[in-house]
Amino acid sequence: MSIKIFGHQNPDTDTVTSALVLEYIERARGNDDVEAVMLGEIGEETAFALNYFGVDAPKIIDSVIDGERVMLVDHNEFQQSATNIENAEILKVYDHHRISNFETESPLYFRAEPVGCTATILYKVFKEEGLDIPKDMAGLMLSAVISDTLLFKSPTTTKEDEVTGRALADLAGVDVDTYGLEMLKAGASTKDKTAAELIGQDAKTFEVNEKNVRIAQINVVDVDEVFERRQELETAINAEVDREEYDLFILVVTNILVSDSKVLALGKDYKAVEAAFDVTLDDNTAILEGVVSRKKQVVPNITKALS
């Protein structure tokens, strides 16, 4: 059986493209027995990027079997990974997140760096190993950089991400701002999505001080378009809170044009958002000025507030 390469659940652009790019790198290293897959449907932003650079989406899986050999990209926490991941043999990990709820029985190859996206690390691998970067792979990595850094505006953006993004734009033959805004807007429309899709398309679960926290994020160009559907979203979220026993569910609606977010906090610990961001909730919502990053802003603040 081929070694499967995949990113986290609710795949975003960095997760999907990094699996495809690592598959390419492994083949270039002489390891042909690899296959990029993903743990769910792609969103419209990722579809835009794959289509633009003429690459097919990987096939979808949801679990791995005991002892199956896998490589992970863009995540390490088991609760964000494939079902049964704890019984797989993890050979390699390329990631840019904190490390938590991850363990192996044997030594492995694990490379994490505190940069804005996995693609920035994979770009460095190409350079270190003297591998050529074809145009389509450059385009996929560029799309991941733009997506995770919101066109270099997110506070997760490092200098290395920006240098990498601009170098990749040259290799991919596109103007970074034109292509980037077009790609982000492709993923920013919420009109044709159900409430379940909106709260599930980019959502991650975190265990914080024995609390079960779910943080969903939607990038938009029109925040009101989402909050006009407040009642429908709240019903969908409360159903998930009951079913999955979340102590806290935060929906973060991020305006990618002005770089702030409006949150909707539900679940019995919803008040934690007030201490976390020094705000007062108005009917369970608040504007978080300058907050655009789940990883760098929302998760650390919520972690402190719940600890």
Place this chain on the structure above:
Amino acid sequence: MSIKIFGHQNPDTDTVTSALVLEYIERARGNDDVEAVMLGEIGEETAFALNYFGVDAPKIIDSVIDGERVMLVDHNEFQQSATNIENAEILKVYDHHRISNFETESPLYFRAEPVGCTATILYKVFKEEGLDIPKDMAGLMLSAVISDTLLFKSPTTTKEDEVTGRALADLAGVDVDTYGLEMLKAGASTKDKTAAELIGQDAKTFEVNEKNVRIAQINVVDVDEVFERRQELETAINAEVDREEYDLFILVVTNILVSDSKVLALGKDYKAVEAAFDVTLDDNTAILEGVVSRKKQVVPNITKALS
């Protein structure tokens, strides 16, 4: 306060020299605010290596303070690290062990590779970043490779370790076999050590399926020299088993000349050794043919037997 760089408790040659080498690399990268330290006294093998290449031993610490910035080498499991490590800010990790009982609040730089020792990874860092390797740093890394691979005989040895070791011997200006055997023998005498020193000098604790397992290893050239002191060792081990509530304590006495080990298994789960290695214990001891590696042979087999 300087950023402290350190390896695991009961420091061995790879752990001590890797801290010193990473300090060197960080300074070469322009980060002067770093200091290699260690979590206990060095053994005679490490003393031989430091003395041979004219490098002072790092100072000893045993704990870190809340929020202190640190870098780890040659380990990641918190129970093998400094006291209070869970409240430190871990900036970087270079390691070649499995990942377990390790977590951070924020993204970090983590580089693990499944090679025979940390020095093999650090050698690659010098190459990747185009840094010169001075003779003393080459000597320290060579000593680590020899120590962890038992002169390339341990099954943990990869081709990369051997290529690295031979390249480092050239840079250090020594014959790898002559220097290597001299260094290993320097650490192999047990006569002038107390029973407590013998069972503590290279011992690690593992949590396996909620069992508390301690595995101590001694490399020798004369196994009988150790087992003549069986009664004294057993008393010391049983005292530790009681004090630390170990379910299983395995003393692995490895003959570095013929590459096998004799084990002494104590604690209430001592019988696990029989299933682990398909042997019959004779008065709590057994010969394990071809077993020289705790990481690659003892830990995985014990883990399976207890799971």
